[in-house]
Amino acid sequence: MPVARPESQEPRVIAHVDMDCFYVQVEQRRNPDLRGVPTAVVQYNSWKGGGLIAVGYEARKFGVKRSMRGDEAKRACPDIQLVQVPVARGKADLNLYRSAGSEVVAILSTKGKCERASIDEVYLDLTDAAKSMLLESPPEMLDSIPEEALKSHVLGLSSDENKGEEDVRKWLCQPNADYQAKLLACGTIIVAELRVRVLQETKFTCSAGIAHNKMLAKLASPMHKPAQQTVVPATSVPDLLASLPVKKMKQLGGKLGSSLQDDLGVNTVGDLLKFSEQKLQDLYGINTGTWLWKIARGISGDEVEDRLLPKSHGCGKTFPGPMALKTTSSVKQWLNQLCEELSERIQSDLDQNKRVAQTLTLHARAFKEDEVDPLKKFPSKSCPLRYGTSKIQEDAMHLFELGLGDFLNSKNLGWGITSLAVGASKIVDIPNGTTSxxxxxxxxxxxxxxxxxxxxxxxxxxxxxxxxxxxxxxxxxxxxxxxxxxxxxxxxxxxxxxxxxxxxxxxxxxxxxxxxxxxxxxxxxxxxxxxxxxxxxxxxxxxxxxxxxxxxxxxxxxxxxxxxxxxxxxxxxxxxxxxxxxxxxxxxxxxxxxxxxxxxxxxxxxxxxxxxxxxxxxxxxxxxxx
DNA sequence: ACGGCTTGAACG
DNA sequence: TCGTTCAAG
Structure with missing residues (x-):
């Protein structure tokens, strides 16, 4: 559940940058023939043409959606190009996209605190950079404002949005705006510059939201996709939230959002304003209740973490229905494959970033034939992680056996494994330098x-x-x-x-x-x-x-x-x-x-x-x- | 037989 | 802490 964080007093400038249909862009860069033509990336799966995991904008016009199968996509858009995710060791291999993501992070992290939020998204805290700009070269002093900044969408600008670049220029330069609005204008320019750099240096387009906190930035980044940015001035927040469906808010896309709708009749964030903080706490607990009360007012204290790298590595594979693994030997085979990939990944993390993972975790899903509790889940197990592929394989297999024992209550029953995953977590920096x-x-x-x-x-x-x-x-x-x-x-x-x-x-x-x-x-x-x-x-x-x-x-x-x-x-x-x-x-x-x-x-x-x-x-x- | 594969965060 | 659950993309 969400938890409210203490807010800083000073106004911040926060951006959320999101790559446009990232996997598709990566494939289009690899094969320029795909540029401009309807394209989607599918995860290899001979079953019904594979599952789509990314859809380019040309294909979206035909109604192609993520989570369609390849076959459906072909039906909706006969000319669509379906590119397969690389396969290694019998499973999808996302490393191509991971390293493309790193290229982007390398650029986006140059202007302030940067948090890698996923393979294709980051948050930036540009407060300091914006302050500097305001002191040294505020927008109104700039002889040329970057074109990309002028193309920004500023929420609440004039009655209907986006009257044109001249309006944006005026907003960016507004000499009698308050301090936080000026900072936001600087942030807008900085983000525009960053996005241009990303395009120049990686050939990838991205979209961004610029606001005073993470929640609002995240809300804004998808508003004008692809390849555009959206600004949320503080003054526009109440109107924005008033009509915003609760489900659009991060963290409210699931059960909590449903509960708001079904149990409280709250359909927009604005509807939440009718509830006192006390009431929300009574309904959802102190943490979630407080959080709800605040986000209804556009308040979010979450800080941008200074972190360019993932906190864990994992890899897994599913074995649906008929493919379920039914022998320890087949489990061992697959576990070996997964561990090989995991080992490779933590090894390059070590080589490149000087970090070590401390914990190895095994997850599985399983069914068992009959028994009183056929619904029981296969328990996750973990242990300290030892480096070396074969050690990881051994340890993972051991964890599996532990889990299987628990799962079956050490009884002799038929079983099947429908998914397997291994993970490496608790990653710490290697103490470097002086006292090795x-x-x-x-x-x-x-x-x-x-x-x-x-x-x-x-x-x-x-x-x-x-x-x-x-x-x-x-x-x-x-x-x-x-x-x-x-x-x-x-x-x-x-x-x-x-x-x-x-x-x-x-x-x-x-x-x-x-x-x-x-x-x-x-x-x-x-x-x-x-x-x-x-x-x-x-x-x-x-x-x-x-x-x-x-x-x-x-x-x-x-x-x-x-x-x-x-x-x-x-x-x-x-x-x-x-x-x-x-x-x-x-x-x-x-x-x-x-x-x-x-x-x-x-x-x-x-x-x-x-x-x-x-x-x-x-x-x-x-x-x-x- | 299913959306698969990853990540992150909170809870007890 | 560990294991579970939820959420997002």
Missing amino acids: ILKYLTEKRTSCNSSDCSDALPGEPDHATSLICQKDADTKSYKGHEVPLESKVEENPKTKAPRESASDSKRLSDRDANAKGTILRYFSGGSSSNQSSTSKVETTQIEEQERISSSTASISNSHQNLNLNQNNNALSENWIINIEEIDPSVVDELPLEIQREIRGWIHPSKRINTAKRGSTIAHYFSPARK
Whole structure:
């Protein structure tokens, strides 16, 4: 449900920019023959010609609608060009459109705070830019106002709208308007310039709404599509909302909007004005009630977030009716495909944006034959995310089995999966720069006597050790197979009697082990991008690392990732470490500032309740759970 | 047999 | 926190 946010006092200038039939434009740019001809993009699906997911404006004239099937579209518009979404791994692949969206964001984010709202929409907070313009070169001083700005539609201008560019020019330059209207005029010009740039640099057209808050900007952006912009001066708001059907408002397109209509007889936003705030709160609760009261008055405090990238990645596929998956092996096949795509996507997110995803989630829809509760839903399951395609595949399959167990109550019943999806969420920036572990290690390597590293643990070695043991036990039950305990506890020279993992102890001299090996050894479990790109690692001084990591099987069910970056050696940019595969007691030996950094990387679900100052890392690992 | 595929947000 | 549900496009 919607929630009202506190409003800022100062007037803001907010824009909502929406690409016109975006997928179609992307395809038209790819194949210029499609320009100017009726076009739609269909998702591959041999069934009835596929489903339309975007319809160009030429085709809309024929009544072609999104959510028609390809066959219907052909009937409505025989000349329509139907372009298929690329298919990869047996499913629709939207990456083409995602990267086209990024091109646009790159431009739109240059003039102020920018929030990527979807693959083809952004919100902009242009308040500061508008203020600057007002100070430095207000519209009335401008010798030339951009043509595109003059084409704006200004709501409430004269009696009926859009008398022409001269009226718009007057509005933009109005010398005796109030402060917020002047800011809005500046915003209008800035948005016009941005849209022109987008067209020049990407060949994509877009439409925009410019207003004093997100809600109104969003409301305005589709009013004059395609390739135009609409401005909502504060003075025009009451009239605009008075006759606006409630369903047009974002958040009121669903059940809440229906309830307003059916239960209250509220058909326009204006109709809401008759209800007191108290009354709306009584009807819909404090949050939604307050929100409703405010939006009826055009008040919305939602801020534009400064975020250019998505908060999560997901991919899924449906298996309708007859295609339902009925064996774990077919589920595994498809899950592998989905995980492959997901892995690729989080990997490029890491490479390009230096972000790591912390949580892996599996969703499914399923039916089961008979039983008392045939309506029960397949439960979603999640776990810490480990990088590496095969790890993701393993973990996802495990989550599926957990979910299936729940779903069937561990009974033996027929079942079918009608949709599968995996997601990567809780994405965080990699702590960058100053205090990376690798930097510490490199310094160590060059200027360190091994005593630093090999000193006894400051804290409580016993505690730490027991944690390790617990984690082993835990791991075992989680995986149910192939967890080499040796590789896990391995030698931690200080905490305790090392398990003699033959291969390892030979590899490094003890001195080396102390100087660098001890720590590196625990950085096991995976180079970021499997096989292919890890080659970079081999070359350097850390050459031991490769063998170590490949020999050390994946271990833990808990995984937080760490990316080591290093400028001047050949270590892969994206060397990934599943952090919780590190022996916590080893990390406790690191300088406190690095420990602090590492604490931030530990998955929330694994953090233990300790606010104590100077707590060791070991304390931050929660004990085993089922 | 269905609109599919993605995202984000709020709630309990 | 995790899992569910809703909404949008």
